[in-house]
Amino acid sequence: MLTDQELLRYSRQILLQHVDIDGQLRLKNSRALIIGLGGLGAPVALYLAAAGVGELHVADFDTVDLTNLQRQIIHDTDSVGQTKVDSALRRLTAINPDIKLIAHRCALDADSLAAAVEAVDVVLDCSDNFSTREAVNAACVAAATPLISGAAIRLEGQLSVFDPRRADSPCYHCLYGHGSDTELTCSEAGVIGPLVGLVGSLQALEALKLLAGFGEPLVGRLLLIDALTTRFRELRVKRDPGCSVCGTPHG
Numbered sequence: 001m002l003t004d005q006e007l008l009r010y011s012r013q014i015l016l017q018h019v020d021i022d023g024q025l026r027l028k029n030s031r032a033l034i035i036g037l038g039g040l041g042a043p044v045a046l047y048l049a050a051a052g053v054g055e056l057h058v059a060d061f062d063t064v065d066l067t068n069l070q071r072q073i074i075h076d077t078d079s080v081g082q083t084k085v086d087s088a089l090r091r092l093t094a095i096n097p098d099i100k101l102i103a104h105r106c107a108l109d110a111d112s113l114a115a116a117v118e119a120v121d122v123v124l125d126c127s128d129n130f131s132t133r134e135a136v137n138a139a140c141v142a143a144a145t146p147l148i149s150g151a152a153i154r155l156e157g158q159l160s161v162f163d164p165r166r167a168d169s170p171c172y173h174c175l176y177g178h179g180s181d182t183e184l185t186c187s188e189a190g191v192i193g194p195l196v197g198l199v200g201s202l203q204a205l206e207a208l209k210l211l212a213g214f215g216e217p218l219v220g221r222l223l224l225i226d227a228l229t230t231r232f233r234e235l236r237v238k239r240d241p242g243c244s245v246c247g248t249p250h251g
Contacts, residue, residue, distance in 0.1 A: 001025075002021060002024060002025060002028065005098075006024075006028070006052065006098070007021075009052070009096075009098075010024050010051070010052050013051060013052075018212075018214035018215065019212055019214060023212035023213060023214060024052060024212070026211060026212050026213060027051060027052050027053050027054065027208065027211055027212050028052055028053075028054045029054055030053050030054055030055070030121050030122070030211040031053075031054065031055040031056075031057065031119065031120040031121050031122075032048055032053050032055070032056055032057065032120055032121065032122050032123070032124060032207055032211070033057040033058075033059065033116055033117065033119070033120040033122070033123045033124065034048070034056065034057065034058050034059065034124045034126060035059045035060075035108075035123065035124065035125050035126060035127050035132070035136055036059070036060055036125070036126035036127040036128065036132075037058060037059075037060040037062075037072070037074060037075075037084040037085065037087075037088045037126070038060070038062075038068065038071075038072050038084070038126065038128065038196075039071040039072050039126075039152065039191065039193070039196030039197070039200065040126035040150050040151075040152065040196050040199055040200040040203065041058075041060070041072075041074075041088075041124070041126035041200065042071075042072045042073045042074035042075070042088075042196075042197075042200060043073065043074075043196075043197050043200035043201045043203075043204060044124050044126055044200045044201075044203050044204045044207070045058060045074055045088055045092060046073070046074055046091070046092070046095065047200075047201060047204035047205075047208075048204055048207060048208070049092045049095050049096045049099055050095055050096060051204075051208055052096065052098075052099065053099065053207075053208075053211065054099055054100060055099065055100045055101075055102065055120075056092065056099060056100070056101055056102070057102040057103075057104065057116060057119065057120055058085055058088055058089070058092075058101065058102070058103060058104065059085075059104035059108055059116065060083070060084040060085050060088075060104075060105075061083075061105060061106050061107045062083070062084050063081060063082060063083050063084065064079040064080050064081065064082050064083075064084055064087050065080065066080055070193050071191065071192075071193035071196050071197070072084075073193075073197065074087065074088050074091050074092075075087045075088070075091075076091075083105055085103045085104070085105045086103075086105075089101055089103060104116060110135070113135060113136065113139045114139050114142065114143070116139075117136070117139040117140055117142075117143045117145050118143045118145070120145065121145070121146075121210075121211060122145065122146045122147075122148065122207050122210050122211060123136060123139075123140050123145055123146070123147050123148070124147075124148045124150075124203050124204075124207055125137075125147060125148070125149045125150070125172075126150060126200065126203070128151075130176075130179040133149065133172060133176075133179075134172070134173065134179065136172075137149075137162065137171055137172035137173055137245060138173075138245055140162065140164060140171075141164045141171050141245050141246045144164045144165050145164070146161065146162070146163040146164070146165065146210055146217075147161070147162045147163075147164075147171075147172065148160075148161050148162075148203045148206045148207055148210075149161075149162065149172055150199040150200060150202070150203045151199070152191055152195050152196045152199045152225075153189050153190075153191055154189050154190055154191060154192075155191075155192055155195060155226070155227040155228045156195075156224070156225065156226060156227065157195050157196075157198065157199040157224075157225035157227065158199075158222060158223065158224055158225070159199055159202050159203060159206075159218060159222075159223040159225070160172075160175065160218055160219075160221065160222045160223065160237065161206050161210070161217045161218040161219045161221075162219070163210075163217065163219050164246060166219060168219075168220060168239060169219050169220060169239060170220060170237050170238060170239040170240065170243075170246070171239075171243060171245050171246040172245075173240075173243055173244065173245040173246065174237065174238075174239055174240040174243045174245075174246065175222065175237050192227060194227075195225070195227045198225065198227075199225065202223070206218055220236060220237055220238070220239075221234050221235070221236060221237060222234065222235045222236075222237050
């Protein structure tokens with residue numbers, strides 16, 4: 001049940017017919033894993049905590065640097081030098097002390113990543129490199145856990161949802177193949193702060209839709225954001241039957 005304090009805290013959300021008390025209860029009983037507490041993970045963690053997702057698992061092995069503060073809004077000047085996880089935990093606890101927070105302060109290897117993914121209802125990939133995204137995708141496919149993937153660099157952003165529970169859903173590998181680890185990062189190419197805030201906020205919205213059970217998730221669709229011209233474009237993405245990660249095995 002929701003307490004009187006929870007009914008008051010989440011009242012504006014509960015007023016929505018798509019959420020209501022049943023949806024808020026589903027959020028309270030949900031668990032989400034956020035991988036990366038940088039520009040994307042910051043708004044994701046803030047909004048999911050504020051919305052009342054009952055258990056947030058946060059993973060990041062990095063420390064807060066002064067250059068992060070232009071866009072990673074969960075951290076502040078006093079956080080510089082702290083681990084991003086500890087900085088985020090402090091802020092999230094201040095926002096909503098009623099939720100449970102699970103910390104992963106080290107890089108997740110194959111075994112620990114698999115266990116972390118299996119322990120939650122949804123995964124939000126807010127990392128900034130292809131190898132991590134590929135590993136997270138493989139773990140989500142193996143555990144049949146929905147994955148919400150976002151990316152932003154310079155003035156361009158991307159967002160999609162991959163749900164291995166659905167037969168028609170592609171996975172990250174269907175879309176990007178083997179990719180490239182030579183891709184530039186924000187520290188090399190730059191990024192505008194509100195863009196990562198926008199992509200991260202949309203990731204949080206997709207998570208709330210999946211967890212509370214309303215709306216149409218961004219499954220089978222890739223949202224492209226051009227911040228320079230403020231234009232949004234959507235591409236259809238089909239599942240690859242021959243995908244080496246989620247395709248049907250032969251033999």
